[in-house]
Amino acid sequence: MKRTMVEAIRDGLDVAMGKNDDVVVFGEDVGYFGGVFRCTQGLQQKYGSHRCFDTPISELGIVGVAIGMAAYGLRPCVEVQFADYVYPAYDQLVSEAARMRYRSNGDFTAPLVVRMPTGGGIFGGQTHSQSPEALFTHVAGLKTVVPSNPYDAKGLLIAAIEEDDPVIFLEPKRLYNGPFDGHHERPVTPWSKHDLGEVPDGHYSIPLGKAAIRRTGSAVTVLAYGTMVHVAEAAVKETGVDAEIIDLRSLLPLDLDTIVASVKKTGRCVIVHEATLTSGFGAELAALVQEHCFYHLEAPIERVTGWDTPYPHAQEWDYFPGPQRVGRTLTAVLEA
Known part of the structure; x- marks a missing residue:
């Protein structure tokens, strides 16, 4: 099926939640509203507010709760509304999530995914357009993923959710809603389905660490x-x-x-x-x-x-x- 990256991510979350009841999705406006970019649209209606729910505006709280859930045995996939907002949660990611397996000698893991829209291209200004991937690749214990197309976005996201260690999943905003020809401006007309990425239905995954x-x-x-x-x-x-x-x-x-x-x-x-x-x-x-x-x-x-x-x-x-x-x-x- 032809899908945009937003649709592919939504489908990946749907597949993961349908396959494993331990997968939970939460963040700011991801429940009833379906996320600011609509990546979680319809998931609360399908799986209930106990598995897809809204949180207060606190990235520190979102990631901290996710780490606790992951240590308990759940598989949270949380959304930080923009990558620029992750800094209050950075200490939790570095000091807790990344070190969970090592500091517990393998007794606990942190199987969580932190999804974040990254990069510019939507005229979001200084606080909605940053590309902070190097801050995460520097941290031992974190895995960092950046898809470039809808097919990869779904497959990599499912693999990240099934991973037993924390994964930072960065989603380029310029690629969310259609193909990108590498130039500055997009057409103003809506994307036609034949221009979108081919994304299979159902479960598939792309191994992390394979270019x-x-x-x-x-x-x-x-x-x-x-x-x-x-x-x-x-x-x-x-x-x-x-x-x-x-x-x-x-x-x-x-x-x-x-x-x-x-x-x-x-x-x-x-x-x-x-x-x-x-x-x-x-x-x-x-x-x-x-x-x-x-x-x-x-x-x-x-x-x-x-x-x-x-x-x-x-x-x-x-x-x-x-x-x-x-x-x-x-x-x-x-x-x-």
Whole structure:
């Protein structure tokens, strides 16, 4: 069936809740209202207010309660309304959820998922547009996932809910309601069903830690995730560069084998992400490529990212890496 990412996420939650009575969904406005982006629409009506319910406006409370439920044996999948709102709950994630298995010597685990809309593109300003993935990939014990399409969103979400350790599930807002061609503006007309992602009915899962090669190529490897996969595809189409595009899908665990095999084949690597440059996840990727592929590299590793500034609302579309900026970098790497 053709589905948007919102529909795919909703279907994934539905499948997980139908399969396992221990799966509970809660957060701000996720019950009766169905979530600010409608990812949980209809779940309370189907499963009751004891399994899909609203909470006070307290991210600290939402995540804290989820950790307690997970330690007790439930599988909570909670929504933080925007990734920008997670900071009050960060201590709970770092000090409790991530360490539960280790500090209890395996007696307790924290099988919980924290879903968060991430990134810009909806003119949400500085407090609704951040990309904080590097804050989570730095924390031992957390797993971090970023889907780029509806099929992956459902499969990865089901896998995350079935995982026995805490998973941060970041959902790019620009991809929520239809396909994205990598450019700035979307059409104003509604999405037609033939433009949407093919998402099977029923249960399926995608293993965490397995990347997808979206395009094979021999000239340069492009590492991207989330929205930037589509930007990279647009840049390659416009420049004609024979690039291999790898959609990481899961940042931790990371599919290092696929990355290394690709870079050893192409000899060049460009990393694209929406978050700021300094200490972004691209820095970790660059270090890993350098360590494992040094003698195969024919040019410096390049990163195309957001600016090192607070999120610039008025210059939102200039802040994002776009096809032209990525394309210039691809061309420069080939000429190096």
